[in-house]
Amino acid sequence: MNSKTVKIAHISDLHLFGKLDRRQLNDLDRMLDHFNNEGFDHLVISGDLSSNADKQDWVTVREKLEKHGLFHWEKSTVIAGNHDLINLEEEMRFYNALNPFSWMKEQAFNLKLADFCIYFQELVTGNEKSSAAFPYIKILRYSSLSIAIAVLNSVYPWHPADNPLGSRGLISAGQLRAMSLPDTVNSVKDCFVIGLCHHAYKVYGTDALIDQAFDWTMEMKNREEFLKVMKLMNTDLVLHGHFHRFQSYKVNGISFINGGCFRYDAKRYSRLEITGKGNFTQRFLSLA
Numbered sequence: 001m002n003s004k005t006v007k008i009a010h011i012s013d014l015h016l017f018g019k020l021d022r023r024q025l026n027d028l029d030r031m032l033d034h035f036n037n038e039g040f041d042h043l044v045i046s047g048d049l050s051s052n053a054d055k056q057d058w059v060t061v062r063e064k065l066e067k068h069g070l071f072h073w074e075k076s077t078v079i080a081g082n083h084d085l086i087n088l089e090e091e092m093r094f095y096n097a098l099n100p101f102s103w104m105k106e107q108a109f110n111l112k113l114a115d116f117c118i119y120f121q122e123l124v125t126g127n128e129k130s131s132a133a134f135p136y137i138k139i140l141r142y143s144s145l146s147i148a149i150a151v152l153n154s155v156y157p158w159h160p161a162d163n164p165l166g167s168r169g170l171i172s173a174g175q176l177r178a179m180s181l182p183d184t185v186n187s188v189k190d191c192f193v194i195g196l197c198h199h200a201y202k203v204y205g206t207d208a209l210i211d212q213a214f215d216w217t218m219e220m221k222n223r224e225e226f227l228k229v230m231k232l233m234n235t236d237l238v239l240h241g242h243f244h245r246f247q248s249y250k251v252n253g254i255s256f257i258n259g260g261c262f263r264y265d266a267k268r269y270s271r272l273e274i275t276g277k278g279n280f281t282q283r284f285l286s287l288a
Contacts, residue, residue, distance in 0.1 A: 004276075006145065008043070009043045011031065014262045024266065044194075055119075086158050113153060124138075139188070150194065152171050190277075195233075195239070201238065237282075244264055246265070
């Protein structure tokens with residue numbers, strides 16, 4: 001292995017079911033052991049730590065990262081998925097019972113997102129006492145190159161008409177504006193730039209009506225606006241999860257890597273090897 005190569009591991013959609021989910025937790029231990037043994041420089045988990053928005057699953061993931069020496073700013077980046085922030089059963093029951101105002105639901109959602117950011121603050125800023133949240137840029141400086149991870153939240157609140165399954169995505173205009181600022185763009189101009197969000201740019205994308213219906217429930221609503229910002233930042237690739245497929249594809253010159261679903265295949269992960277601006281290889285690998 002070239003000593004100038006930076007290695008990044010990417011997994012997604014753990015969908016844990018609490019402390020009693022022993023098989024899945026053992027599989028996670030095994031995977032994190034593998035990452036350490038292989039000498040990965042950084043780990044990215046692109047959302048859906050939980051299956052039902054249970055904060056205890058956040059605790060479990062943090063404990064696992066701490067156990068394996070990975071709960072450090074320079075070692076890991078973890079973001080929220082829709083299943084971390086939205087409990088569909090609770091949302092529907094609450095709506096049907098009380099029909100709360102939309103601003104109330106948005107406020108509750110924002111509080112939970114803030115809780116997630118605070119709980120993983122060490123991985124956001126390297127300082128647990130900070131209160132920074134999305135969007136943010138993490139610049140990792142290695143001897144041979146610098147890598148900038150541009151992190152955005154793509155989860156938005158449940159709504160009975162616009163987001164009935166809680167799985168559609170939207171990156172707020174404020175986040176996109178922040179990433180488009182000249183100072184922001186200039187700060188990453190010499191870096192290998194990785195975009196990171198939970199939702200996929202591409203789901204099925206076919207002409208079949210059944211696929212189009214599924215796409216609507218899973219889509220990132222403003223994906224074209226997101227793509228424009230990624231182009232403006234001269235992004236090399238985007239990492240995401242959400243759609244449970246291990247896949248890579250290109251859109252307008254930018255590579256997108258879907259981290260698949262750890263819940264469904266706990267032996268598979270994405271391996272990135274980066275040697276310089278615009279220079280990388282990516283493979284999906286499986287543990288023996």
